Amino acid sequence: MTSYQEPIFDVAQLAHVEILSPKLEKSVEFFTRFLGMEVTARSEKSVYLRAYEDFYHNTLIITESEQAGVGHIAWRATSPQALLRRVEEIEKTGLGKGWIDGDIGHGRAYQFTNPDGHLMEILWDVEYYHVEEGQRSKLLNRPSKRPDRGVPVRRLDHINLMTSNPLADTDFLIDNLGFRLREQIQDNGHVLGSWISVSNLVHEIAYMQEPNGEKGKLHHLCYWYGIPQNLYDVADLLKDHGVSIEVPPNKHGISQAFCMYVIEPGGNRIELFGDAGYIITDPAWKPVIWDMKDVPGNGDTWIGTDFPVSWWTQGTPLTPVKSEEVAKS
Numbered sequence: 001m002t003s004y005q006e007p008i009f010d011v012a013q014l015a016h017v018e019i020l021s022p023k024l025e026k027s028v029e030f031f032t033r034f035l036g037m038e039v040t041a042r043s044e045k046s047v048y049l050r051a052y053e054d055f056y057h058n059t060l061i062i063t064e065s066e067q068a069g070v071g072h073i074a075w076r077a078t079s080p081q082a083l084l085r086r087v088e089e090i091e092k093t094g095l096g097k098g099w100i101d102g103d104i105g106h107g108r109a110y111q112f113t114n115p116d117g118h119l120m121e122i123l124w125d126v127e128y129y130h131v132e133e134g135q136r137s138k139l140l141n142r143p144s145k146r147p148d149r150g151v152p153v154r155r156l157d158h159i160n161l162m163t164s165n166p167l168a169d170t171d172f173l174i175d176n177l178g179f180r181l182r183e184q185i186q187d188n189g190h191v192l193g194s195w196i197s198v199s200n201l202v203h204e205i206a207y208m209q210e211p212n213g214e215k216g217k218l219h220h221l222c223y224w225y226g227i228p229q230n231l232y233d234v235a236d237l238l239k240d241h242g243v244s245i246e247v248p249p250n251k252h253g254i255s256q257a258f259c260m261y262v263i264e265p266g267g268n269r270i271e272l273f274g275d276a277g278y279i280i281t282d283p284a285w286k287p288v289i290w291d292m293k294d295v296p297g298n299g300d301t302w303i304g305t306d307f308p309v310s311w312w313t314q315g316t317p318l319t320p321v322k323s324e325e326v327a328k329s
């Protein structure tokens, strides 16, 4: 029997994401009033939130800032031992920043950056949300009752980051945290986008080329409904309340997820998933490689309207788009 390079199963999931907003309270209102999320804590500049089927104290942190963008991304290891193994590997890359005591909702975490400079952390100790008696659902696998506000999202799904170098960032997470490559967009050998995961999902994180080589940007943060009809409900609600819908309900080719994209009041792109697309169980999954020329109308949108140029060229913080062609090349 030939030996096979076994996957590294030390990272379990995307635990939480911090986004930055110049309109903190307007952003909080978007996530609570329209997406039914709950504020579980506030510090002087940050608000902590969860969706009603998130078991942890929070999965989203919104921090007041001059500009929109991403604050940090947190991964949960599969065990305390796995956490230490991954920290050892990250330290060898020289991109480690060191341990922090933790934050509201989690214990100590090891901070690092990916090659493009996005701030990340990996942890084990988390605080589970404490459900008040009146809030407990009779559906025992649901931590709290379905909220009676807006069209409530159920859980955090994934993050998509814009980077000056998708290949370097993809390889960093594959080599050091055990992510597996699921789908990739290439153009004459240049990697323009990667969808990578540590689970059966197609991605917990995706990287996309920032067309002008800007570093450290957010493309989008995604929450999950699991029911395509919910996207039509929330699109109707958001349209009536003047929230910008960049891409109406649509089926992706890449990931096959049913999705839509909106711009929250702070300026960040938020993706909403009807269903999360196909599931991967093959331990030897062969990455699906798309040539960029085949993507428009197939990889981005399988069924639905064309993606606007803004989807390919703009993330947050907003920077001048010098050449729109670069994004498509």
Ligand SMILES: O=C/C=C/C=C(\O)C(=O)O
Residues within 6 Å of the ligand: 160, 206, 222, 252, 253, 254, 255, 256, 257, 259, 271, 295, 299, 300, 301
């Ligand atoms: O060609 C672009 C496909 C994008 C897919 C996603 O952002 C996703 O699956 O969430």
Ligand SMILES: [Fe+2]
Residues within 6 Å of the ligand: 158, 160, 206, 220, 222, 271
């Ligand atoms: Fe996405």
